[in-house]
Amino acid sequence: MTEGTERPDRREPGAEDEAPEKGRSERPAMTPVEGATEGDGPGILSGPLGMVFNLRMLRRVVQLLFFLGINAYVMASWYGGDAIVGFWRQFGQVLPTLPIIAPLEAPAAVLAGSFDTMQREFTSGVFPFFTLGAMIIILVVLGRTACGWVCPIGTVQDFATLPNRSKIRPAPGTEKEFRRIKAYLFIMVMFFVLWVGVSKVTGTEERLVEMLGPFADAAFAPWNPAYIIFVESTRHVWPTGIDNLWVLLQWPTVFWLQVVFIAVIVVGSFWFPRWFCRWLCPAGWFYGLFSKDALIGIGRNPARCTPDTCNLCEVVCPMNIQIRSFPYERVHSPDCIMCLECKSHCPTKAIQIRFI
Numbered sequence: 001m002t003e004g005t006e007r008p009d010r011r012e013p014g015a016e017d018e019a020p021e022k023g024r025s026e027r028p029a030m031t032p033v034e035g036a037t038e039g040d041g042p043g044i045l046s047g048p049l050g051m052v053f054n055l056r057m058l059r060r061v062v063q064l065l066f067f068l069g070i071n072a073y074v075m076a077s078w079y080g081g082d083a084i085v086g087f088w089r090q091f092g093q094v095l096p097t098l099p100i101i102a103p104l105e106a107p108a109a110v111l112a113g114s115f116d117t118m119q120r121e122f123t124s125g126v127f128p129f130f131t132l133g134a135m136i137i138i139l140v141v142l143g144r145t146a147c148g149w150v151c152p153i154g155t156v157q158d159f160a161t162l163p164n165r166s167k168i169r170p171a172p173g174t175e176k177e178f179r180r181i182k183a184y185l186f187i188m189v190m191f192f193v194l195w196v197g198v199s200k201v202t203g204t205e206e207r208l209v210e211m212l213g214p215f216a217d218a219a220f221a222p223w224n225p226a227y228i229i230f231v232e233s234t235r236h237v238w239p240t241g242i243d244n245l246w247v248l249l250q251w252p253t254v255f256w257l258q259v260v261f262i263a264v265i266v267v268g269s270f271w272f273p274r275w276f277c278r279w280l281c282p283a284g285w286f287y288g289l290f291s292k293d294a295l296i297g298i299g300r301n302p303a304r305c306t307p308d309t310c311n312l313c314e315v316v317c318p319m320n321i322q323i324r325s326f327p328y329e330r331v332h333s334p335d336c337i338m339c340l341e342c343k344s345h346c347p348t349k350a351i352q353i354r355f356i
């Protein structure tokens with residue numbers, strides 16, 4: 001996974017790995033032009049309204065609405081309303097799958113992730129023409145905006161990161177190595193998925209399905225955090241008070257491991273923003289193949305950007321992208337999720353949304 005190679009700044013060759021890290025650990029020594037600080041960047045409105053309706057707040061609201069909306073049962077279980085489930089399910093009939101991770105098996109789920117659906121179709125012996133087609137169109141036009149604004153697991157990580165302002169950012173070389181993991185995981189998932197699919201078509205799947213167990217229908221599902229939260233967790237009894245804590249003893253070991261995995265994702269995100277997206281999500285890696293040169297993206301205004309003295313965009317980027325290493329015109333990174341944190345925090349308003 002290579003990122004852009006041209007650096008617009010004037011660092012000495014070989015200093016690339018150390019210099020950004022030094023800058024990354026502390027705020028840039030510059031005077032913010034518009035008085036922006038980390039946490040309250042320029043909004044989409046000015047004045048008091050801008051304090052409330054800024055880009056960051058808008059994204060949080062959209063993320064929360066999708067988190068609840070994608071799994072209508074969350075609301076239904078709060079209000080006990082079949083009507084609410086019915087209302088949301090109407091959308092499920094007409095919406096395509098989205099490039100996020102969201103299992104359609106979740107009770108009352110109204111949206112499914114493209115990668116989740118693709119796996120199920122392959123393992124049923126069906127080629128996912130429509131799912132792949134819709135996914136590619138969305139990614140080529142909007143990039144990975146759905147990762148930044150819609151995916152429930154991205155939302156969980158973003159909210160877990162919020163209280164902590166001193167994040168840990170690995171050196172670029174280490175980050176690059178970690179990012180390879182999700183590519184390997186994608187290859188592994190597709191290997192099993194295609195193997196099951198071909199055996200279904202040839203009618204030889206019986207022993208293979210038995211051997212793969214929970215990995216047979218969708219190899220990503222047992223360790224897909226969205227599947228664990230929205231599907232697996234609904235299959236087990238949860239304690240409702242101290243007097244029935246004993247139900248935890250009934251949980252199978254596999255579910256305990258899955259719960260621990262979710263806890264690691266949440267707790268780890270406190271220090272490592274979006275670490276699951278950056279290093280482990282095979283779906284995100286696949287989506288990145290089509291989003292790199294999307295019609296919509298992030299660019300920098302060279303007349304405003306001061307890359308030699310400022311690295312705030314990189315400090316706040318949850319995907320730890322070396323934004324300044326890309327040409328001013330576009331950040332052609334497969335990891336950009338269009339969260340616009342860089343734009344919100346840029347003190348000189350140099351970051352712009354670009355359309356090609």
Ligand code: SF4
Pocket residue numbers: 099100101146147148151152153154276277278281283284285
């Ligand atoms: S990369 Fe993150 S936001 Fe994108 S699908 Fe994976 S978990 Fe969701």
Ligand code: SF4
Pocket residue numbers: 298313316317318319320321323331335336337338339340341342343
């Ligand atoms: S480059 Fe900007 S828009 Fe893209 S992921 Fe980083 S902060 Fe978000």
